[in-house]
Amino acid sequence: MKNKLVDLFNIQYPIVQGGMIWNSGYKLASAVSNAGGLGLIGAGSMYPDVLREHIQKCKKATDKPFGVNVPMLYPNIEEIMNIIVEEGVKIVFTSAGNPKTWTSFLKGHGITVVHVVSSSKFALKAQEAGVDAIVAEGFEAGGHNGREETTTLTLIPMVREKISIPLIAAGGIATGRAMLAAMVLGADGVQMGTRFIASHESSAHDSFKQLLLQVQEGDTTLTLKELAPVRLIKNEFYTNLQALYAKGANTEELKAYLGRGRAKKGMFEGDLIEGELEVGQISGLINSVESVDTIVKSIIKEFEIAKSELAYL
Structure with missing residues (x-):
């Protein structure tokens, strides 16, 4: 599968695993990357030394691209960013803050930067700040969310209209059919969080x-x-x-x-x-805890079936 997002991250499928606090350690991130997507370590629930440990373990667990998700509202942000640079992380997703604050620093060290937004207004600001891609997250998403309560169905086409860089859809996506729908609306790929909580590799209890x-x-x-x-x-x-x-x-x-x-x-x-x-x-559509590899294969299989069915419309 080839598109702008796959090319940007050098991955097989345009599937990104959400960097969720307390759920997204190196085991989950490396498993998603090994399955062909982009795994993210969730730095928001990690002290700096713990983050360094997870990055190092992730590098040993996969030779595929992976990234780190950094909510910028957390303390020790400068130390966290320096660790990311020191450990040679190539992809960083930032959220909960002004993308101007760290984008130039990260890109100056050769890092691909993606910023998470909940509105077309902030998507445009992130693009202007120089990020390489945008995650547009709808109201359906779990965890910390936007105040606008804009659903993914309406958010993705509105953001697509405003920006020219790759767009990742998030919020309410856990299946191949939802992935196809998001891409029809203008996304270049999807980010899934809740679906990967229900995996053997997730660090959730x-x-x-x-x-x-x-x-x-x-x-x-x-x-x-x-x-x-x-x-x-x-x-x-x-x-x-x-x-x-x-x-x-x-x-x-x-x-x-x-x-x-x-x-x-x-x-x-x-x-x-x-x-x-x-x-x-x-989550109302998730009925089993499975391995990441099984989850990704199921998503891609359903995506391809749904795409073939559209050919008959």
């Missing part, structure tokens, strides 16, 4: 993976817009959060209840009651 398989339509929601919008599974933590909203809690009260380490507690340690369980709406 097994209890979290099993819960993900039980999620049905309507079981996730976007909340905490006052702090940083996040889509998660409705559990006891969410129920208590809604009680605070009902009482008219202010930002400081919400922040105090959220506390620290809530996502780690849920996704990595398996506390399904008090943890923050971040998944996308597409």
Whole structure:
């Protein structure tokens, strides 16, 4: 399969694995890269020394291209960027910040830079900042999300209209048919997060993976817009959060209840009651935990079948 995205990353398939906190260690990233996609290490949940360790292990586990996802709102950002350069990482996805801050630094060291956005306005700003590609993430996506609540179906063509660089669609994509639909809308490839949580290689807790398989339509929601919008599974933590909203809690009260380490507690340690369980709406379509290789092969097979069916329309 050849297109601009495949050429940019030197990969076999235009499939990018989301760099999700507490889910995306070197085992997942290397497995996706070995399967023909682009694996990403999720730096957002790693101390600098842990990130270095995962990069080094990923280089040993695959000879294929892989990258690092860096949410720029986290501390130690300068140290993290220096480690990425020192370790010879060739691809970086940035998010949750101004792309102007680090793009020139990274590109100055020969690194391909991709920025994640939730609107056509910020896609254009990222292109102007000099990034090599854009991830446009719709409202359906799990984890931290945009405030605009624009769905992937409407976001992708609007972003495509604004930019000329490669475009990666994200949010609500877990199948070959969804991949084809995104590309018909103007994307050059897709980024999948939730689908890869339900893999053997994901670093998510097994209890979290099993819960993900039980999620049905309507079981996730976007909340905490006052702090940083996040889509998660409705559990006891969410129920208590809604009680605070009902009482008219202010930002400081919400922040105090959220506390620290809530996502780690849920996704990595398996506390399904008090943890923050971040998944996308597409989880209602995921019914099994499989190997990354099986997942990628299934996606590509379905993509090719769907594409052949379109020829008859």
